[in-house]
Amino acid sequence: xxxxxxxxxxxxxxxxxxxxxxxxxxxxxxVFPHRINLKAVFVPKEPKSFEPLIRKLAxxxxxxFWTISLRRAMLEISKDDYEVIxxxxxx
Numbered sequence: 153x154x155x156x157x158x159x160x161x162x163x164x165x166x167x168x169x170x171x172x173x174x175x176x177x178x179x180x181x182x183v184f185p186h187r188i189n190l191k192a193v194f195v196p197k198e199p200k201s202f203e204p205l206i207r208k209l210a211x212x213x214x215x216x217f218w219t220i221s222l223r224r225a226m227l228e229i230s231k232d233d234y235e236v237i238x239x240x241x242x243x
Contacts, residue, residue: 153229154239155222160199161241165190198211200241208236 154162169189177183206212210230212221221227229237 159202164193166191209233
């Protein structure tokens with residue numbers, strides 16, 4: 153899942169490679185060297201709201217300050233959380 157600001161889900165993707173390093177700048181503001189290749193699983197026409205999912209997701213421990221749970225480049229989630237997100241994005 154790609155979380156995009158403000159409070160939206162941009163789509164669901166599958167990792168198709170192991171992680172690798174690259175020094176090629178793909179975003180303005182610096183090189184982000186840790187990469188993986190991705191394949192789109194489902195990308196909605198418009199990003200979906202993330203807020204309705206907060207209380208349903210187990211990986212979000214602090215429901216009041218939930219954005220803390222998303223302040224990482226990558227995060228592994230459970231199959232149950234994936235299904236909650238998938239259902240929301242595909243509606």
